[in-house]
Amino acid sequence: MASVLEERREPAVAPSLSARSRRRSELTGPDRALGAALTVAGLIPTLALAFLAYQMVKEAYPAIIFNGWHFFTSKTFTIGNLYAPIQHKRGYAAPHGASYGVLPLLVGTLLSSVFALILAVPVSVAGAILLVEKLPQRIQGTLGIFLELLAGIPSVVFGLWGVYTFGPLLSRTVYKWVDSLGIPWLSGHTGAGEGLATASVVLAVMIIPIIASITRELVRSVPTVAKEGAVALGLTPSETVRYVTIPYVRTGIIAAAVLGWARALGETIAVLIISGNALNIYPHSIFAPFSTMAATIAAFLDSALTDPTGMAVHALAQVGLVLLAVTILTNFGGRLLTRRFADQALPVGRGV
Amino acid sequence: MSEQTTSAVTESQARRPEVTTVGPPVPAEMENPVFVVENLDFYYGSHQALRGVNMKIGRNEITALIGPSGCGKTTFLRCLNRLNDLIAGTRVRGRIDFAGKPIYDPSLAAIELRRRIGMVFQKPNPFPKSIYDNIAIAPKVNGMKVNMDDLVEECLTRAALWDEVKGKLKASAFSLSGGQQQRLCIARAIAVKPEVILMDEPASALDPLATIRIEDLMSELKKDYTIVVVTHNMQQAARVSDRTAFFNVDDSQGVRTGVLVEMGTTHQIFTSPTDQRTDDYITGRFG
Amino acid sequence: MRTRRAVTDRLFWGFCFLAFALIAAPSVSMLISVAHQAAPAVGWSLFSQTTKGIGIQNAILGTLLLLLGVLIVAGTIGVAAGVYLAEFASGRSEKVLRFFSEVLAGMPSIVIGYIGYITLVVQFHWGYSLLAAVIALSVLVMPYIVKTTEVALRQVPSVLREGAAGLGMPRYSTLGRILVPTALPAITSGLIVALAISTGELAPLLFTAGFSDHNPRLQLFHQQVPYLTNVIFTDLALPGKRPHATSAAAALVSLVILIVLIVAGRIVAGRARRNTARMSL
Numbered sequence: 080m081a082s083v084l085e086e087r088r089e090p091a092v093a094p095s096l097s098a099r100s101r102r103r104s105e106l107t108g109p110d111r112a113l114g115a116a117l118t119v120a121g122l123i124p125t126l127a128l129a130f131l132a133y134q135m136v137k138e139a140y141p142a143i144i145f146n147g148w149h150f151f152t153s154k155t156f157t158i159g160n161l162y163a164p165i166q167h168k169r170g171y172a173a174p175h176g177a178s179y180g181v182l183p184l185l186v187g188t189l190l191s192s193v194f195a196l197i198l199a200v201p202v203s204v205a206g207a208i209l210l211v212e213k214l215p216q217r218i219q220g221t222l223g224i225f226l227e228l229l230a231g232i233p234s235v236v237f238g239l240w241g242v243y244t245f246g247p248l249l250s251r252t253v254y255k256w257v258d259s260l261g262i263p264w265l266s267g268h269t270g271a272g273e274g275l276a277t278a279s280v281v282l283a284v285m286i287i288p289i290i291a292s293i294t295r296e297l298v299r300s301v302p303t304v305a306k307e308g309a310v311a312l313g314l315t316p317s318e319t320v321r322y323v324t325i326p327y328v329r330t331g332i333i334a335a336a337v338l339g340w341a342r343a344l345g346e347t348i349a350v351l352i353i354s355g356n357a358l359n360i361y362p363h364s365i366f367a368p369f370s371t372m373a374a375t376i377a378a379f380l381d382s383a384l385t386d387p388t389g390m391a392v393h394a395l396a397q398v399g400l401v402l403l404a405v406t407i408l409t410n411f412g413g414r415l416l417t418r419r420f421a422d423q424a425l426p427v428g429r430g431v
Numbered sequence: 432m433s434e435q436t437t438s439a440v441t442e443s444q445a446r447r448p449e450v451t452t453v454g455p456p457v458p459a460e461m462e463n464p465v466f467v468v469e470n471l472d473f474y475y476g477s478h479q480a481l482r483g484v485n486m487k488i489g490r491n492e493i494t495a496l497i498g499p500s501g502c503g504k505t506t507f508l509r510c511l512n513r514l515n516d517l518i519a520g521t522r523v524r525g526r527i528d529f530a531g532k533p534i535y536d537p538s539l540a541a542i543e544l545r546r547r548i549g550m551v552f553q554k555p556n557p558f559p560k561s562i563y564d565n566i567a568i569a570p571k572v573n574g575m576k577v578n579m580d581d582l583v584e585e586c587l588t589r590a591a592l593w594d595e596v597k598g599k600l601k602a603s604a605f606s607l608s609g610g611q612q613q614r615l616c617i618a619r620a621i622a623v624k625p626e627v628i629l630m631d632e633p634a635s636a637l638d639p640l641a642t643i644r645i646e647d648l649m650s651e652l653k654k655d656y657t658i659v660v661v662t663h664n665m666q667q668a669a670r671v672s673d674r675t676a677f678f679n680v681d682d683s684q685g686v687r688t689g690v691l692v693e694m695g696t697t698h699q700i701f702t703s704p705t706d707q708r709t710d711d712y713i714t715g716r717f718g
Numbered sequence: 719m720r721t722r723r724a725v726t727d728r729l730f731w732g733f734c735f736l737a738f739a740l741i742a743a744p745s746v747s748m749l750i751s752v753a754h755q756a757a758p759a760v761g762w763s764l765f766s767q768t769t770k771g772i773g774i775q776n777a778i779l780g781t782l783l784l785l786l787g788v789l790i791v792a793g794t795i796g797v798a799a800g801v802y803l804a805e806f807a808s809g810r811s812e813k814v815l816r817f818f819s820e821v822l823a824g825m826p827s828i829v830i831g832y833i834g835y836i837t838l839v840v841q842f843h844w845g846y847s848l849l850a851a852v853i854a855l856s857v858l859v860m861p862y863i864v865k866t867t868e869v870a871l872r873q874v875p876s877v878l879r880e881g882a883a884g885l886g887m888p889r890y891s892t893l894g895r896i897l898v899p900t901a902l903p904a905i906t907s908g909l910i911v912a913l914a915i916s917t918g919e920l921a922p923l924l925f926t927a928g929f930s931d932h933n934p935r936l937q938l939f940h941q942q943v944p945y946l947t948n949v950i951f952t953d954l955a956l957p958g959k960r961p962h963a964t965s966a967a968a969a970l971v972s973l974v975i976l977i978v979l980i981v982a983g984r985i986v987a988g989r990a991r992r993n994t995a996r997m998s999l
Contacts, residue, residue, distance in 0.1 A: 100537045101513075102516075104537065104539060104540055105541050105889065107888040107889070109890050110889040113889075113890045113893075114802075114806050117802035118802060118806065118807075120794075120795050120798030120801075121806075122815065123799060124799060124815070124819040124822050124864060125814075125815055125819065127857050127860070128819075128821055128825070131822075131825065131830065131833050134833045134837055138832075138833075201737065202740050203737075205733055205734040205736075205737035205738070206737040206740070208734055209731070209734035209737065213731065213734070220984075222738075222742070224984070225741060225742045225745050225746075227983075227984075228980060229741070229744065230914075231914040231917070231918055231976045231980065232745070232976065233917065233918030233920065233946075233969070234918060234919075235920050235947050235950045235951045235954075235969070236752060236918070236972070237748075239752070239755075239965070239966065239969060240744075240747070240748045240751050240752070243751070243755070244747065244751040245747070284744045291741060315724070315727040316727060316730075316731070317726060317730035318727070338824075345825075345826025345829070347826070347827060347920075347921040348920045348921055348951065373826055373921070376828045376832055377831075377924060380835070392836070396832065399826075399828070399829045402826050402829065406825070406826060410824050514880060514883060519808065544886075546885065547886075549885070550880075550884035552881060552884070556877040556880070558878060558881065558882075558896050558900075559878075559896075559899070560896075560899075568885075568896075569885040569886065569887055573886060573887075619881075619885065623886060629884075
């Protein structure tokens with residue numbers, strides 16, 4: 080048989096078309112025109128990112144040179160005395176007494192966002208699991224509206240609610256009780272509820288819809304057969320969740336948490352309203368006022384514009400650059416983490 | 432011993448599907464073939480799916496491609512209208528001539544080729560549009576100057592669907608049953624006046640009654656079109672086709688690759704195949 | 719043993735219920751709180767007067783104008799970029815462009831506002847203006863639209879692409895007549911969410927849109943634009959009961975816009991689901 084095949088393999092020309100020319104022959108003239116127009120559109124998000132990054136670095140550059148390491152070691156952020164003689168350092172001018180230290184802002188940003196994440200993840204995951212596993216389909220849709228509503232509420236409304244309703248409520252009840260326990264750093268003047276604790280809780284409420292709605296979709300995508308297998312082995316519903324559902328969706332939950340964290344890191348207005356705007360100090364207790372990088376940019380930009388040397392505006396750009404770096408780092412970290420967890424995937428086999 | 436052999440033969444004869452193709456039997460030699468395939472190799476990335484296929488496909492005949500799963504018969508079918516080009520990482524070597532011209536030619540527009548070669552898929556895939564629009568959309572896009580209402584009626588009539596849908600042409604195509612949807616897809620394919628219709632297991636997702644209707648339709652369409660049909664169902668091949676090509680998985684060279692074992696008139700393949708593998712397959716000894 | 723497992727099960731679901739309550743409670747509390755604070759300001763004058771008087775007509779119109787601008791700018795570019803990623807891009811360029819679009823999605827909104835101010839408002843001499851505000855908002859929501867459009871198109875079954883190709887339909891008509899119409903509900907629901915996000919944003923607008931007590935005009939440059947979140951924010955800081963109520967009323971109106979958008983999005987998304995369900999017949 081093989082020899083017959085050999086014989087039949089005559090020198091018939093074999094015009095093997097390259098992948099490229101095959102692709103080309105798929106497209107008509109209008110297709111190419113449309114393709115070109117869409118390519119331009121496809122480039123725009125990337126160009127916008129490049130433009131933002133370039134402008135950010137360009138704006139921050141004088142401050143980077145002027146500040147040196149001082150930026151990361153100093154606690155003090157002040158635009159200085161605008162009526163005193165101007166100081167010069169490394170070829171750049173700034174008002175007398177100006178000092179740009181990002182450290183308390185960095186600490187405030189990280190603390191508030193991490194606290195928010197710690198509060199939000201378990202609540203979101205548990206709520207999403209309940210929504211999918213226990214509640215009837217009809218109610219699921221209606222209750223899902225809460226998630227969407229929560230996701231869309233303007234952050235300034237969160238601020239309003241946090242500072243007038245929720246903060247005072249927490250201060251009168253939960254904070255008072257926690258304070259009475261006398262644990263170091265967890266006790267102190269609770270005030271009217273402005274400060275790190277309330278900001279973290281409000282941030283948590285703001286990122287819950289992000290994490291919960293992604294988790295909800297993930298839990299829905301767990302194959303019924305996997306769950307049925309667990310039930311057939313005599314596992315209780317909560318054990319099924321623990322051994323089948325959670326392993327199945329873990330990677331996705333990490334990705335969702337990273338998304339939520341990024342939102343908490345960059346949140347501006349709500350934090351600005353609730354934080355109590357403490358500058359130049361580290362929060363001495365969980366109830367203390369503080370500030371974040373994003374809130375500081377918003378709060379300072381107006382007054383920074385009055386600085387005749389312009390250094391204050393550059394310093395704010397540098398703060399923004401640090402914020403950007405932190406956000407992108409969490410993004411990358413999240414990607415690495417999901418990849419690592421994704422490697423040991425196929426969790427179905429383990430549970431069932 | 433000889434008795435045993437005889438009984439084995441009778442037994443295998445008994446299992447052979449009976450050839451009942453409609454119309455006069457086709458001659459063994461083919462004049463004026465529509466497709467001439469020479470030394471066709473096909474690769475998905477580094478995996479070779481077809482090796483050295485040589486085949487001629489006759490005009491106004493029904494050619495059935497049969498063989499076990501993974502033998503490359505669907506891949507071969509999709510080479511005929513270059514539909515595999517849509518899949519990234521595929522490579523073709525060899526030559527396919529359609530109506531005397533090579534189809535893998537840089538100057539040839541793939542979409543023009545596909546308009547002349549219609550295709551019906553394994554699962555009915557009507558567009559999410561009305562019954563009318565499903566048929567009218569491709570002629571409209573291709574700029575055919577015809578009375579669209581007439582064309583729609585003509586195609587639906589030819590696809591034996593007109594009487595069932597004439598009152599609800601504006602209804603969604605998804606309101607039809609699976610069998611009706613598949614006939615709609617056939618009507619859609621003939622609306623652009625192709626010369627050939629490729630069918631990839633057109634009845635595999637349908638119930639027996641709908642299958643019979645599709646088969647009747649194929650025999651009817653044979654008068655005007657050349658039909659190439661992939662089928663898992665040997666009875667179907669024996670019922671409708673004029674010629675049959677048997678593909679098989681070959682691992683003699685270390686890798687599993689699809690090859691064409693033999694091709695002949697359906698009568699010859701089902702009564703006196705020349706290759707033992709063909710005989711084994713059609714008598715149900717494997718596959 | 720059996721009972722301990724049963725108890726654990728009860729505890730677990732109890733915790734879930736608690737968590738769910740913790741999710742639902744804030745939105746209810748926020749609605750009540752906002753409505754309660756807004757009550758004194760609610761009346762016809764809210765809609766018939768501008769912020770020069772005791773209403774917020776100018777802010778409502780300004781917000782709607784901004785939404786229209788976002789729909790035009792981010793909607794067009796975002797959908798086109800999503801179509802490109804789903805249907806035209808391939809290989810490395812596809813991966814790179816998608817990655818950068820996702821990085822842009824994580825851009826803190828105040829950074830966008832800052833750059834918008836420094837470049838568009840100051841360097842380009844546009845001043846506080848409609849165009850600067852629309853561009854800042856558009857950069858914020860565009861990656862979201864890109865993503866939802868891409869996903870929507872990828873969910874269109876490939877048998878439809880092959881079916882159209884098998885009929886000899888060119889790519890652009892396959893896209894325009896089959897793929898995009900099929901994905902349209904999902905794309906639209908993505909656009910609606912983008913509008914919902916835009917309604918609630920303040921940080922990118924604070925230094926690009928400015929504010930005005932007059933109704934907005936259709937002028938791209940050098941014309942400040944009033945909008946709701948600004949009223950919420952600035953009136954909150956003003957002394958007295960009246961501004962406070964106005965602030966809450968502006969919050970209430972933006973919540974109403976939000977709810978309208980969510981309901982519209984749900985109706986459209988429901989259609990999208992039915993579409994896909996029917997096609998996987």
